[in-house]
Amino acid sequence: MKKTVVIDIVALSNRVIGEHTPFLKNWIEKGKNATINPVLPAVTCSAQSVYLTGKWPSENGIVGNGWYFREECEIKFWRQSNHLVQSEKIWDKAKKINPEFTVANMFWWYNMYSSADYQVTPRPLYPSDGRKLPDCHSHPMDLRDRLQNELGQFPLFSFWGPNANISSTKWIAEASKKVDEWYNPTLTLIYLPHLDYNLQRCGIDFSKIGNDLQEIDAVCKDLITYYENKGANVILLSEYGITTVSQPVHINRLLREKGYITVKNELGLETLDAGTSKAFAVADHQLAHIYIKEKKDIPTVKTLLESTPGIELVLDEEGKKHYHIHHDRAGELVVVADKDSWFTYYYWLDDTKAPDYARCVDIHRKPGYDPVEMFADPNIKFLKARVGMKILKKILGFRYLMDIIPLDATLVKGSHGRIPENPLDHPIFVSQNLNHESTISPVDVQDLILQSVFE
Numbered sequence: 397m398k399k400t401v402v403i404d405i406v407a408l409s410n411r412v413i414g415e416h417t418p419f420l421k422n423w424i425e426k427g428k429n430a431t432i433n434p435v436l437p438a439v440t441c442s443a444q445s446v447y448l449t450g451k452w453p454s455e456n457g458i459v460g461n462g463w464y465f466r467e468e469c470e471i472k473f474w475r476q477s478n479h480l481v482q483s484e485k486i487w488d489k490a491k492k493i494n495p496e497f498t499v500a501n502m503f504w505w506y507n508m509y510s511s512a513d514y515q516v517t518p519r520p521l522y523p524s525d526g527r528k529l530p531d532c533h534s535h536p537m538d539l540r541d542r543l544q545n546e547l548g549q550f551p552l553f554s555f556w557g558p559n560a561n562i563s564s565t566k567w568i569a570e571a572s573k574k575v576d577e578w579y580n581p582t583l584t585l586i587y588l589p590h591l592d593y594n595l596q597r598c599g600i601d602f603s604k605i606g607n608d609l610q611e612i613d614a615v616c617k618d619l620i621t622y623y624e625n626k627g628a629n630v631i632l633l634s635e636y637g638i639t640t641v642s643q644p645v646h647i648n649r650l651l652r653e654k655g656y657i658t659v660k661n662e663l664g665l666e667t668l669d670a671g672t673s674k675a676f677a678v679a680d681h682q683l684a685h686i687y688i689k690e691k692k693d694i695p696t697v698k699t700l701l702e703s704t705p706g707i708e709l710v711l712d713e714e715g716k717k718h719y720h721i722h723h724d725r726a727g728e729l730v731v732v733a734d735k736d737s738w739f740t741y742y743y744w745l746d747d748t749k750a751p752d753y754a755r756c757v758d759i760h761r762k763p764g765y766d767p768v769e770m771f772a773d774p775n776i777k778f779l780k781a782r783v784g785m786k787i788l789k790k791i792l793g794f795r796y797l798m799d800i801i802p803l804d805a806t807l808v809k810g811s812h813g814r815i816p817e818n819p820l821d822h823p824i825f826v827s828q829n830l831n832h833e834s835t836i837s838p839v840d841v842q843d844l845i846l847q848s849v850f851e
Contacts, residue, residue: 397494399628400848401584403619404504405612406440407591407812409637411600411820416609419617424632427828434636434822435838436719436732437683437813441474441505443635443823443838448504448585449483450842452720457482458506459726460680461765464687466724469671471678471763476517476533478510486842487512490583493850500579502572503587508533514575516543520552542578543571555589557757558772558800562611565590569615573622583849584623588615592638596767599640599809629829629848633841636812637821641738644805645706647677647684647731648743648764654700656693657743666749668763678727679739679764682813685727694728701729706737708814738811741766747803755799766801767811773802 410431413421435443435453437460445458453459458481462473478485487499488511500514501507507517512535519533530552534540544550547570555564565588572586590612591605598604620630648668651657656675659666670676670687675697677684686701688694694712701710709715709732716722716730733739741764744750753761757769772779779800816822825836830844 397497397582397849398851399580399582399623399626400631400845401586401619401623401628402631402633402845403586403588403616404444405591405616405632405634406587406589407595407636407638408612408632408634408824409821410824411637411818412591412595412605412609416602416606417613419613419620420632423616423620424824424826427826428830428832430825430832430834430836431819431822432633432825432836432838432841434815436721436815437680438636438815438823439681439683439813440635444505445481445483446838447633447841447845448486449481450486450839451483452839453726454717454720454722455483457723457725459721459723460678460683460685462678462680463685463725464670464678464727466687471668471670472760473762473765474505474759476506476508476519478506478508478512481506485510485512486845487583489842490846490849493846497583497849498579498581499583499585500572500575500581501585502575503568503589504585505587508535514539514579514581516540516571516575518550518552518555539575543574546574547571556759557769560593560770562590562608562615565612565615569619572619576623576626583845586619588612590615593770595638596808596810597770600638601640601809629827631830631845631848632824632826634823636823637816638810638812639735639816639821640809641682641733641736641811642809643706643737644740644808645704645733645737646740646742646805647679647686647701647704647707648741649745650700650704651675651677651697652743652745656697659743662751664749665751666744667751668743670763676743677731677739677741677764679741680813681765681767682733682738682811684731684739684764686729686731688728691728698729701731706733707731708734732814733811735814735817738767738808738813740764740768740805742803742805750803752797752799754803755801756797757801767808768803768805769801771802771804771807772800775802776800
């Protein structure tokens with residue numbers, strides 16, 4: 397077996413490789429660079445699951461970063477159990493070929509409770525006093541303590557939120573090297589999220605994202621040099637490319653105005669009651685699943701969405717089959733944004749009635765993906781002082797609400813999820829030793845990784 401490392405650089409595309417990424421540009425030019433035809437939806441959980449199973453969402457069940465759990469009548473995002481993935485994983489297939497094969501999964505999604513030998517993934521602590529504390533989860537369980545003793549606490553608040561920055565990516569890179577030193581796995585899967593942040597905040601604006609590209613270039617130079625010195629095959633890939641957008645589309649507000657959505661008054665604020673709603677959207681970047689309670693309403697809702705500005709495709713059963721997303725977890729309809737648009741989860745019509753979690757980083761309570769969580773509200777006066785007081789409350793053990801997230805979706809300038817027209821914006825697959833075409837299917841990624849391992 398050949399030691400192999402797969403580095404997932406989120407949001408890396410040929411469009412952003414250039415003067416700001418001198419190491420990556422040179423390394424990629426020495427190897428074989430392919431574009432990957434994007435998965436629909438082109439989002440983290442779906443793309444990674446296709447890569448690791450070699451199966452489409454219609455088979456592996458991962459139809460997005462979140463979906464409506466029909467049995468529970470709840471919308472859930474960013475679940476972590478690997479048992480949600482309904483197809484065989486690459487490491488299980490590899491162990492059948494050679495039982496001595498081992499794998500380290502460093503922060504790829506659906507990491508927990510899998511059969512991977514070594515696992516590390518973000519997992520905050522939620523004490524009963526209402527605090528959220530940085531932490532991670534691992535297998536073996538003591539690996540978490542060993543890593544945090546060596547590298548410090550996992551920097552959760554630089555992994556997502558208004559303070560998202562290079563620190564979390566550096567921590568993951570250093571943790572990956574430690575796991576390699578301690579266990580020497582055959583295959584290591586590494587997730588580097590840094591480019592996701594400012595590309596969504598700013599879009600493709602090199603005057604604003606140039607520094608981010610330089611930072612990820614430096615981390616990759618260190619990682620690739622380390623693993624190549626160990627004699628490993630290095631594969632570099634990404635899940636999607638981010639493109640510039642200018643128009644948020646509020647599907648749930650439209651459905652509410654038409655009488656499809658039910659809200660519940662909770663202490664004067666409104667929460668979405670999915671179980672009693674006739675139809676609602678689970679927004680996930682540039683794709684949304686539309687769940688419709690009664691079949692008789694599907695044609696009317698479809699006609700309504702087809703006439704909505706910002707929506708390019710409305711997929712019914714045949715459309716979902718064409719894009720390999722026909723699974724029980726998918727909505728009755730699936731909508732895809734046009735190139736300038738993305739979908740919010742917003743369902744309230746009056747910001748004074750928005751739920752308390754709307755102004756917080758709260759990825760598990762929100763009934764949809766919210767990129768506005770990467771911004772602090774520019775209208776808050778003395779923001780640093782306000783945040784400082786809240787942190788002091790946290791340190792003292794008091795309950796607090798970090799309600800600093802704006803409700804202005806126009807702040808977001810970059811998105812992903814649809815299939816971009818230009819291949820420059822597609823994800824990439826780069827290797828130094830494999831023979832592959834210049835354009836590959838996402839379901840072929842698993843086989844290419846196995847070819848590297850078993851040569």
